Amino acid sequence: MKIPVYEIASVLEDVKTRMISEDQEKLDWCISQLLSNLSEPVIPPQLLLKSPSLTKEAVSQIEQHSNLLLIRQAKNDEEASKQLINNRMVKYTPLNIKQEINLPICNIDINDFYLDIFELAQEFGGVMIMCMYAQKIFAYWDLFLKMGIDLQDFLRYSKYIGEGYKPNIYHNVLHGAFVMQACHIFLLSSNLVELAEMTPLHTTSLLLSAMVHDYKHPGLNNTYLYLTNEKLAIRYNDISILENYHVAKAFQVAQKENLNIFSNISKEEYRTLRKLMINAILGTDMTKHSKYVTDAQMKLTKNTNFIEEKEFLISLLMHLGDLSNSCRNEKLSDEWSFRVCEEFFIQGDKERSNDMIVNPLMDRYKVNIAKSQVGFIGAVLIPFLNPICKSIKGMEFLLENAQSNKEGWGRRVEEFEDKMVNKGNIYERGFS
Ligand SMILES: [Zn+2]
Structure with missing residues (x-):
């Protein structure tokens, strides 16, 4: 075996x-x-x-x-x-808690929404990508200076977090780095830092939340953990099990010696940052998605005073970042789609072999990947993007890309129908 x-x-x-x-x-x-x-x-x-x-x-x-x-x-x-x-x-050398970290010299454009993270990961490895992305993004917003974050503590923290992401097909360190970059691009293209009068504390809370939001994800969802009575479900009383786990663990890491990135902020600032991050990360629980859609319609389209809504905007952008793979170009969008399907299928396989009811969305014998992506983009992502892109200038490209990727998948439905497992012909991912 x-x-x-x-x-x-x-x-x-x-x-x-x-x-x-x-x-x-x-x-x-x-x-x-x-x-x-x-x-x-x-x-x-x-x-x-x-x-x-x-x-x-x-x-x-x-x-x-x-x-x-x-x-x-x-x-x-x-x-x-x-x-x-x-x-x-x-x-690559694993983190030594007292180690000085030197990043490789590399001219990556962190402001490029179409930057190919998979190509970069081939060259540098996922954990180093996490550190490089984090350093460049925090430097862009001048957060080391404005928040008094020691660069070496920050790099050690990033590396520790990066190493804690498990090598799942989807919920891995690249997902954390990718979502953090998405949130950075949202701030950049919307000018919300100025429009909503976000302080460095607000910016930090969004970017740091994105970085750690799936820390230690086991590659199985909340429902599975609940149904199998896993110890995490017991620990968090079946409520947003994974999201509670990610955020609690990420704050625990910052309590370790030489990893305390919050050592130079006041107690009040720390409490505010914690509150914002806890809200944002707990908000990535998909059971809260429809509430986000209604709130976005209510709060953004009827009220253009972003200043009053900045705490809501932080959670909103975090959740959007988490869902925004299909807002990228076709290559990146497709790669993440295949990966998320495969991680779901692995859970479906686990359910089947444990004699559980197989979640229909996770059954590799029943799911047409192209059809599932058309469904996700059309029914989940676009209704969420609509109020956001309508109310926040500079975000429209997200909707255009999502629509184009939806059409792309739509053209491939028949192709994937032929490749489905129940037709005796398992799908081909076509990795290049
Ligand atoms: Zn995520």
């Missing part, structure tokens, strides 16, 4: 909680080494066990087709992939 690396890593994470802190650091290093050398297929182990609902052929099809980009490359082009992994291992 093959066990995915992330499963081993999560067992080690568990062991770590029962160790003394000196040993914890050593084990952290081992986990980082393990995750930086992803060479095992990420297949839920139960799929590889005998399951009455899965034929051997289906298992081998899933094994062949449902891997991460890097793993697929590793299979197709082993030599190049080994080289890539070796290079990254030379460049």
Whole structure:
């Protein structure tokens, strides 16, 4: 039986909680080494066990087709992939809590909404991307100076957060960095910092929320955790389980020595920042989506006084950032769509093998990916974008891109119908 690396890593994470802190650091290093050398297929182990609902052929099809980009490359082009992994291992050293971090010199344009994060990740690795994006974005808004944030504490914090994102297909460190950049672009193109009179504290709360908003995400949703009685569901009383977990853990990290990015702000500022971040991150729970749509219609289209609404705007932009993959160009939008579907399908596989009811949106045997994306963009994203893009000048391009991506998926519905698993022909992602 093959066990995915992330499963081993999560067992080690568990062991770590029962160790003394000196040993914890050593084990952290081992986990980082393990995750930086992803060479095992990420297949839920139960799929590889005998399951009455899965034929051997289906298992081998899933094994062949449902891997991460890097793993697929590793299979197709082993030599190049080994080289890539070796290079990254030379460049990448896990966080030592007292370490001085030097970012690579790289001329990336953080203001480019179409910047290809996947290409950059090939060169620098995901954790380094998180650090580079964070540093450039916070420097752009002059937050190191205005918030008194020590650059080295901030880089260590970013790296620690980056390392805590699990290597899920979708909810990984690149998602955190990508959403943070989306929020940066929203502020940039809307001029809301000026229009809503946002202080550096407000800007920090939005960008930092985006950076940490899925920290330690397990790749399974709240419903699954609730139905399986997972310890996180117990800890957070079934209420916004993951979102509570992400924000609580992110604040815990900042309490560690040499990672306290809040050390130079007053207690009052810290309390305000906490309140804004907790609201924004808890607001990423999709059960709150329709409330956002109604609130956006009520508060933005009927009231153009953004100053009064700045706290609402922070949560709104955070939620928009989280949903905005399909507002990018076709290449980035498609890549994230495939990834989110695959992560859902892995949960669906887990549900099937645990004899649970398989969520229809997560059933790889029933979902037409193109149709699901048309549905998501048309029924979830565009109704949310409409009031925002109508009321905030400079945001219109988000709606135009979403519409164009929806049309693009619409043209591919038949193609994906033919490629569906239940037609005996699992879909091809067509990674290049
Ligand atoms: Zn997210």
